[in-house]
Structures are given as structure tokens and as C-alpha cells.
Amino acid sequence: xxxxxxxxxxxxxxxxxxxxxxxxxxxxxxxxxxxxxxxxxxxxxxxxxxxxxxxxxxxxxxxxxxxxxxxxxxxxxxxxxxxxxxxxxxxxxxxxxxxxxxxxxxxxxxxxxxxxxxxxxxxxxxxxxxxxxxxxxxxxxxxxxxxxxxxxxxxxxxxxxxxxxxxxxxxxxxxxxxxxxxxxxxxxxxxxxxxxxxxxxxxxxxxxxxxxxxxxxxxxxxxxxxxxxxxxxxxxxxxxxxxxxxxxxxxxxxxxxxxxxxxxxxxxxxxxxxxxxxxxxxxxxxxxxxxxxxxxxxxxxxxxxxxxxxxxxxxxxxxxxxxxxxxxxxxxxxxxxxxxxxxxxxxxxxxxxxxxxxxxxxxxxxxxxxxxxxxxxxxxxxxxxxxxxxxxxxxxxxxxxxxx
Amino acid sequence: xxxxxxxxxxxxxxxxxxxxxxxxxxxxxxxxxxxxxxxxxxxxxxxxxxxxxxxxxxxxxxxxxxxxxxxxxxxxxxxxxxxxxxxxxxxxxxxxxxxxxxxxxxxxxxxxxxxxxxxxxx
Numbered sequence: 001x002x003x004x005x006x007x008x009x010x011x012x013x014x015x016x017x018x019x020x021x022x023x024x025x026x027x028x029x030x031x032x033x034x035x036x037x038x039x040x041x042x043x044x045x046x047x048x049x050x051x052x053x054x055x056x057x058x059x060x061x062x063x064x065x066x067x068x069x070x071x072x073x074x075x076x077x078x079x080x081x082x083x084x085x086x087x088x089x090x091x092x093x094x095x096x097x098x099x100x101x102x103x104x105x106x107x108x109x110x111x112x113x114x115x116x117x118x119x120x121x122x123x124x125x126x127x128x129x130x131x132x133x134x135x136x137x138x139x140x141x142x143x144x145x146x147x148x149x150x151x152x153x154x155x156x157x158x159x160x161x162x163x164x165x166x167x168x169x170x171x172x173x174x175x176x177x178x179x180x181x182x183x184x185x186x187x188x189x190x191x192x193x194x195x196x197x198x199x200x201x202x203x204x205x206x207x208x209x210x211x212x213x214x215x216x217x218x219x220x221x222x223x224x225x226x227x228x229x230x231x232x233x234x235x236x237x238x239x240x241x242x243x244x245x246x247x248x249x250x251x252x253x254x255x256x257x258x259x260x261x262x263x264x265x266x267x268x269x270x271x272x273x274x275x276x277x278x279x280x281x282x283x284x285x286x287x288x289x290x291x292x293x294x295x296x297x298x299x300x301x302x303x304x305x306x307x308x309x310x311x312x313x314x315x316x317x318x319x320x321x322x323x324x325x326x327x328x329x330x331x332x333x334x335x336x337x338x339x340x341x342x343x344x345x346x347x348x349x350x351x352x353x354x355x356x357x358x359x360x361x362x363x364x365x366x367x368x369x370x371x372x373x374x375x376x377x378x379x380x381x382x383x384x385x386x387x388x389x390x391x392x393x394x395x396x397x398x399x400x401x402x403x404x
Numbered sequence: 405x406x407x408x409x410x411x412x413x414x415x416x417x418x419x420x421x422x423x424x425x426x427x428x429x430x431x432x433x434x435x436x437x438x439x440x441x442x443x444x445x446x447x448x449x450x451x452x453x454x455x456x457x458x459x460x461x462x463x464x465x466x467x468x469x470x471x472x473x474x475x476x477x478x479x480x481x482x483x484x485x486x487x488x489x490x491x492x493x494x495x496x497x498x499x500x501x502x503x504x505x506x507x508x509x510x511x512x513x514x515x516x517x518x519x520x521x522x523x524x525x526x
Contacts, residue, residue, distance in 0.1 A: 092473035111493045210497045214476045 003135065004115035004202075005049045006103060007040055009123035010057030010087065010096050015257045018388055018398035019365060024056060026123030027063035028261070029348050029366075031268055031277060031284075032315040032331050035066050036255065037123045038286045041082070046282055047131035049119060050080035053109060055102050057087040057095060070287025085109065098219035099196075104209040110202060118205055120198040120221070126264055126275065127252040128282045129197075129241060137239045138199040144234040145204070147171065147226065148197035150241040151190045151249045157181035160193035161222040163238045171236040174227045186247075192238055194222060195252055204234065251275045258390050262363060265329050265346050269311045289349075291317030291332050299323040299339050322353075337372075345377075348399075361394050368401040406519050407431040407450040411441040411467065412483070413459040421454070424508050425515075438467025449475060451519050454511065456504075457484040457495070465494045472497045479518040483511060 013025030020028060026037035037054070044052055056063055064084050074080035085106065087096055096102040103110075103120065110118070117138070119131060129148070138146040149163050157178050164173040164182035174194075175181060184190045198221060208225050217224040229236050242249045251274065255261045267274035277284060294314045299307050299321055308324040317333035324341045331349040336342060340353045343360045350367040353359060357370045360377035370376065376383055377395050386403075388396040397403075408430045410421045415436070422432045433450055435441035439462040441455065453471065457464035464482060471480055479499035482489070490501050499518045502511050 091469040094473065107493045206493045206496055210472075213472050213497060216476065 001117065002113070002115045003049060003051065003117045003119055004110070004113045005044055005052045005119045005121060005131075006106070007037070007044075007052060007054045007121045007123045008099055008102055008196075009037065009054050009060075009063060010102055011124065012058050013124070013256075016255070016261060018396055019258070019261070019363070020059070021398055022059060023062035024059050024123075026054075027060075027066055028124075028255075029331055030126070030255070030261075031265065032313045032329050033288050034284055034286045035063075035070075036126065037063065037066070038070070038284050039126050039128070040121050040123055041071060042282070042284045043127070043129050043131060044121075045074075045285070047129075049131055050074055050078075051113065051115075052082045053106070054082065054084045054123065055087075055096075055106060056084055057102075060084070060086055066287055070285070073285070098217075098224070099221045100209055100212050100225050101219035103205075104213050104219070107206065107209070110206065115202050118200045118202045120200065122196045122254070124256075125195065125197075125252060125254050127195075127241075127250065128279065128284075129250070129252075134197070134199055134239050138237070141168075141170075141237050142235065143199075143237045144201050145226070145229055145236045146199045146239050147236065148195045148241055149192040149238045150195055150252045151184060151187070151247075152193040154181060154183055154189050154191055156193070157191050160191070161196075161226070163192045163194060165192060165238045169238050169240065171226075171230050171238050174222075174230050176223050176227075192240065194226075195241065196222065196254070258363065258388070258394055258396055259392050262346065262361070262394050266327065266344075268313060268329065269327060271311075288316065289332055291315075294318040294320065294330075296320045331366075340370075363394065363396045365397060365399040365401075367399060368397050369403065370397075371403050374403060405429060405431050406452070407433060407448075408515065408519075409433045409435065409441060409444065409450040409453045409455075411435045411438065411453060411455040411459070411464065413437055413456060417456075421508070425512070428512060430515075438462030438464060438470075441467055442470055445471070445475065445478075449478065451479075451522065452499075452515060453478060453480045454483050454515065455480055457482060457486070457489050465489075465492070468497055469494065477522060479522045481511070481514055481518060 009026040013020035027035050030036045071082050091105050162175045162181045163171050181191045253264045307322050311327045312325050313329045315332040318330050320336045321338045322336040323339045327344045328342050330347050333350045334347045335352040337355045339356045341358045345359045345362045347364045348366045351364045352369045354372035356373045358375040362377045383395045418434045425432050435444050437459040455464045481500045482498040483502050485504045487503050489495050500514045
């Protein structure tokens with residue numbers, strides 16, 4: 001049984017701007033030392049999926065560099081690989097028109113590998129999932145397509161592709177972002193949301209992709225391919241990503257917006273955390289620059305005052321003289337100078353927070369410098385004049401900003 | 405009168421197809437390779453294409469991809485001496501696949517079928 005994994009990493013991630021100003025969404029840093037794609041790639045390796053193509057398109061340099069530095073760990077001699085495949089205009093002179101088109105334009109690759117099954121993943125989701133279970137489910141039902149789904153609250157339906165299933169989990173209808181969703185047979189308050197993760201019998205998939213390429217559609221798996229397959233009574237099943245005993249959904253987040261990106265960070269910080277990265281059975285692998293352990297010092301020289309540090313993640317290479325650091329995630333080599341206060345914030349690699357500066361609900365991208373005494377996140381009207389501020393009042397400062 | 409574009413690098417075959425298909429009431433256009441075919445399509449869109457795979461300049465697989473991308477409704481019949489391309493995913497975008505034979509009856513039958521089908525689709 002040959003399985004090829006395709007990780008779709010070609011989206012622009014516009015709603016994550018300015019974090020995606022210079023990098024593809026899967027390359028956006030997450031959780032201090034990781035990039036978002038590390039979660040999907042770690043899942044692949046722990047699930048035994050070791051023939052992987054990452055399909056990129058926009059601003060892929062940062063992603064390619066990360067894969068090269070952090071993921072050069074498979075054994076080519078055993079037939080394992082992670083290849084980054086940038087859009088190559090193999091078919092015609094155009095960019096990928098949609099998720100299905102991204103795969104269609106790589107028929108050449110599929111022809112080279114001739115996999116029995118194709119596992120399609122997204123490079124920008126946060127979760128820990130054993131794809132082996134998904135594959136076994138698919139094979140046990142002799143399905144043409146299995147869509148991984150996760151139960152969500154009914155009122156969230158307008159954010160998701162919603163699958164309606166029968167008692168055998170066969171998909172009987174598909175609705176894209178419906179206001180009036182069809183709910184789970186066992187629970188009328190829950191919907192089954194598509195996770196954008198698919199297992200296809202490759203031959204069936206190619207037939208569908210070719211058919212779709214000849215149609216005037218958006219060339220999207222969710223909008224076009226799945227509904228058409230359900231309609232033509234192909235065997236489409238929904239795998240449910242939940243604890244089979246308790247029926248409670250497992251953790252899965254599509255960090256599509258700045259707010260959801262920030263919230264997913266907060267999920268790392270509670271006790272116990274909503275999303276636990278201290279998992280010896282499922283470590284998340286990454287590339288980290290060499291740096292010594294973090295050092296935490298007194299907030300001001302000559303005084304014997306302890307900083308208040310709580311519910312935070314502090315990566316290697318950080319040097320902290322903060323007065324307080326609460327509910328925050330620091331990437332490597334962050335400097336917080338004397339007496340600064342940081343709360344509910346995400347500081348990416350190499351950020352400096354000047355003396356006495358105060359940050360509240362701020363995302364600061366790489367190497368930016370917050371000057372001495374500056375307060376950000378306290379006067380949103382003022383912040384809006386200089387930075388991206390979300391509807392919930394989250395302030396985002398782009399890479400390499402040196403503020404006045 | 406339906407129009408068909410024959411794409412084949414062998415001049416003798418192009419002429420044979422032209423004669424036979426003209427007798428059957430088709431208007432026949434010809435191109436010697438994929439590149440010529442793509443150029444011709446910019447000027448004139450036939451009802452169907454019959455195309456070889458192994459050709460110089462631009463082969464049939466590449467031309468098929470471009471035809472599907474640019475002229476979605478245009479049916480393409482792959483017509484090659486080799487049956488093994490039939491299993492190549494990249495040839496699956498073709499409406500039909502006919503292995504070359506001195507007897508053109510299968511090709512003619514297929515051509516009628518795909519033109520009829522495309523007509524219904526419009």
C-alpha cells in the first residue's frame with residue numbers, strides 16, 4: 001500500500017497580515033519555537049507517513065529554509081522524503097486556482113509516485129492526529145474519499161464546510177459555510193466540520209480532478225470536488241476526530257485570523273493547557289537556532305525585587321529583566337529590558353522591549369524594537385494610527401519595526 | 405459541418421486522416437505538433453481534436469494540459485500507437501483514448517461520440 005502525502009501550503013493567508021507579509025502562512029512562527037507547519041509534519045512522521053510533498057506558491061522562501069534546516073531528517077535511502085514543490089506552471093501559465101487545482105497541476109508528481117492512496121493535508125492547522133487511524137477507517141469502509149471532520153457547535157457553521165452523515169458515517173450532503181446547518185444525528189447542537197483533510201483513492205481522485213479542471217468551478221476540494229462526489233453517490237465517509245469514548249472533540253484549530261492565532265497561543269498557557277505540547281508520545285519537531293537557556297534577572301539593578309512571571313512560555317536565548325510577564329509566549333532571543341511589563345502578548349524571535357515599556361495584547365513580529373517607556377495596547381485609538389489592530393483590540397507590529 | 409483538428413507529426417497519417425474524415429463530412433484542420441496546434445487554436449476552435457502523444461516541439465501530454473486549461477469544452481481524443489500512455493494520469497484529461505490502427509473505424513466512432521456529447525453539453 002503506497003501512500004503519498006500532499007501538504008497544501010500555497011494560500012496567501014491574507015487575514016494573518018502582517019504576519020504573512022514576508023512568509024507563507026505555514027511558515028508563521030507559533031508557540032515560541034515552532035512554525036505552524038511543524039504540527040502537520042510531526043503528525044506525518046508519528047503516523048508513519050514519510051513520503052511527503054509540500055506544495056507551495058507564495059512567499060515560500062522562509063518555509064523552504066525552515067524545511068531544509070529543520071526537517072532534513074528522513075532517510076532517502078529508505079524511500080522517505082519531504083520535498084518542497086513550488087508552483088511550476090507545468091500545465092499552463094497560471095498560479096493555483098484553488099486547492100483542487102494545486103493537486104491537479106501536480107499530476108506529474110502523482111504519475112511519478114503512483115500512490116494507491118493520497119493523503120491531502122493543510123499546512124496551517126494546529127492539532128495532533130494519527131493519520132494511520134484515518135487511513136484504517138478509509139480502508140475498512142472501502143471508501144473513495146474520507147474527509148476528516150471535527151464536531152463543532154451549531155452556531156459556528158458559517159465558518160466551516162459542514163458534512164451531514166448517516167448512521168454509518170457516510171456523507172449524504174455537504175454544505176459550504178451554511179447558516180442553517182444539518183447537525184449530527186446523535187447531537188442536534190453539533191455539526192461535523194470538515195478539517196480540510198482528505199484521504200482519496202488516487203485513481204478516483206485523478207478522475208475527479210480532471211473532470212473538475214474541465215468545469216467552470218473554483219477548483220476547490222471543499223466547494224467543488226466533495227459536493228460533486230457526494231452527489232454522484234461516490235463512497236464518501238466522514239472520519240470524526242473525537243475521543244470515541246467520551247465523544248468530545250479533539251483539539252484542532254485553523255489559525256486563519258490574527259485573533260484565532262492569538263487565542264491558540266493562549267490555549268498553550270493554562271494548567272492544564274487546552275493544547276498540551278508537553279507530550280512525550282507526540283513531540284512536535286522543529287528547527288531551533290542554537291541559543292543558551294533563558295535567563296531571568298531582577299527587574300532593576302541594585303534592588304532585590306522579584307519579577308512577576310506567570311502562565312508564560314520562554315524560549316532559549318531570552319534575557320528578561322521584566323517587572324512582569326504574564327500570559328505571554330516568547331520566541332528565542334527576546335530581550336525584555338529593565339522594568340518592562342508584558343501581558344497577553346506574543347513576542348517573536350529577536351524582539352526587544354525597552355526599559356519600562358508596557359505591552360498588553362500585542363503580537364510583535366521578529367526583531368522589532370519597542371522603545372523605552374512606550375505603551376502599546378493601552379490606547380487603541382493611538383495604536384490604530386500606526387499598526388494593525390483587530391476588532392478585538394489585538395495590536396500587531398510587523399517584522400523589523402523600529403518604533404519612534 | 406463539424407470541424408476536427410488532427411495533430412500528428414507524421415505527414416502521411418495527417419493526409420490519410422484528412423482524406424478519410426473529409427469523406428465522412430468533416431472539415432479537417434491539421435497541425436504537426438502540440439505547439440502548432442496551440443497556435444492554430446488561437447485562430448480557430450474546432451469541434452474536436454485528435455492528437456498523437458509523441459511529437460517534437462511540444463508533445464501531446466503537454467498540449468492536452470494546455471488545451472484543458474484554455475478551452476475547457478473542447479474534447480480531445482488521444483490517438484497514439486502506444487497503449488501504455490492510457491495509464492498515465494496526465495492523459496486522463498482526454499475525452500477518449502484510441503490506440504492507432506490502420507482501420508480508422510474505432511477512431512471515427514469515438515469522434516462521433518465525443519462531438520455528440522460536447523454538443524449536448526453546450
